[in-house]
Amino acid sequence: MRVLVVEDHVALADRIGEGLRDAGFAVDVVYHGEAALLSTARTDYDVVVLDRDLPSVHGDRVCRRLVCDGSPSRILMLTAATAVEDRVDGLELGADDYLGKPFAFQELIARIRALGRRGPGSPAVVRRGDLVVDRARHRASRAGIPLTLTRKEFGVLERLAGAAGAVVSAEELLEHVWDAHADPFSNTVAVTVGRLRRKLGDPPLIETVVGVGYRL
């Protein structure tokens, strides 16, 4: 899942990014509202973790812009303003969730995962034959045997399973599973898909549609 963290406190922002990467998300971190608008215009993030009190462009305006532009990103507001009015305000601006500071990091992770699952056709647990992908717990198993997957492998599998049989392009995988530092011209997606195929075992589940992408 691709997450954008927008937080003006640099040390805190980097720490949140680190924690989310540890939890298996592909994370980009920006430190002010203007950069957030630039990043969201370039990439369709699954979840945007948005601090409200942002310099240059206020978090509320970033939120408004994303909602008005019909961005598919889910917005999680993360702010120190935790009074009931503030929470109501934030949600009414179009945020999908609201978490007050200070927060337990586990809760942030759980909420981001919950937001990523939202929307039609993306249930928490996806089954394809004997393959089970549990997106809430970040686990996968085939024929009852748990699979040990790296974060990127799980990300690719989750994306393919979520596509419900449609073809997923390598670019889409790169956009949602890797962060902004990934080199778009490398064969990193192909390599990861290859490793995933080996781990999933026989009979093969992932099909390559030449020139288009992959299908589960």
Place this chain on the structure above:
Amino acid sequence: MLLYTSLFALGGAALVLVTYVLVAQTLPGATTASTPGAIQQSIGQCIDAAQTQGSSASDAKVQCSALYATGVQAGAAAQRSATLAHLLTYSLLSLAGVTLLAAGGGWIVAGRILRPVHRLTAAARTASEQNLSHRIALEGPHDELRELADNFDTMLERLDRAFTSQRQFIANASHELRTPLTVMRTAMDVVLAKPEPTRDELVSMADDIRQAVDHAERLIEVLLVLARNDQARALIEPLDLAAVAEDALDGRRADGITTIATLDEAPVTGDGVLLERLVANLLDNAERYNVPGGTVEITTTADDAASVLRVINTGVVVPTDMVQRLFLPFSRLDDRVRHNGFGLGLTLVSSIAAAHGGTVDATAMPTGGLDISVRLPRRDGTATPTSPAAAPAAQ
């Protein structure tokens, strides 16, 4: 109401009594009490005398005139008692009527007069139950009650403002304290959640936490100074603002910014530590919001009434409407430097100046930067020190 009616009735009764006594004394007194029998006899004698005219004509004349006098006297006496009786009856009747009218009218008028008082009472009750937004807004003539209600409204407004700003301050303070807490908590949560945190990761976590603790500590210190400032303090040290400024400038070195100090004698009375803090905060601000290669000018002067400290700095152009907001807690000129300061610097300056009975004026320089002057009451030989308790009352 009952009291008013009884007083009115008593007063009326006294008036009736006085009138009665005065009238009774003014009317001719009934000195000869001639009975009707005696009058009848006299009339008979008079008729006899008139019939036996002639020799005793003069005698009869005398008798008749005596009779006439007696008649007049008797008539006067009868009239007097009748008048007095009437006077008493009508007076008492009117008194009863007027008393009733007064009671009724008083009831209505008292209700009208007391209505604003009832509203005052109700407003005071509402206000004491923590809702200071209610106003009486009494209409009608500008009388004493209207004045009282207006004063009450003004008082409520001031209380409301004070409470609101205090609530706002507490909300802001807790908001600001959340930031270091979040940094600490996140650093620990993230690093300790790693299966095998490396030494470097643990050190960076500790580093984050130490910085957050430092931040929280400084913030709490400033908040405490602000809170303490509101309480009474013995501001009795005889000081010279020039010396205070020199102490504050001592050991201060801002990279790329030239400080020009013109320090003339500026005698004041106050607290040395607080005033040094005031100067230091002004200098901090002047340096923080400056431009590379800019200047900070600090001058101290004294005129007849006040000792003035003035700090002028170069910097970015400050919008005029921003200037007054700078003195509000937790407002910052530039969001990008928010984590270097708390946004409490100028709040502290104006709080310290107010505690010394002084004022702070800020003007945005058209070429950029700020011109801030602090006026404190001048100390001279006979001046009594301004106590913080007296300061707000004098305003």
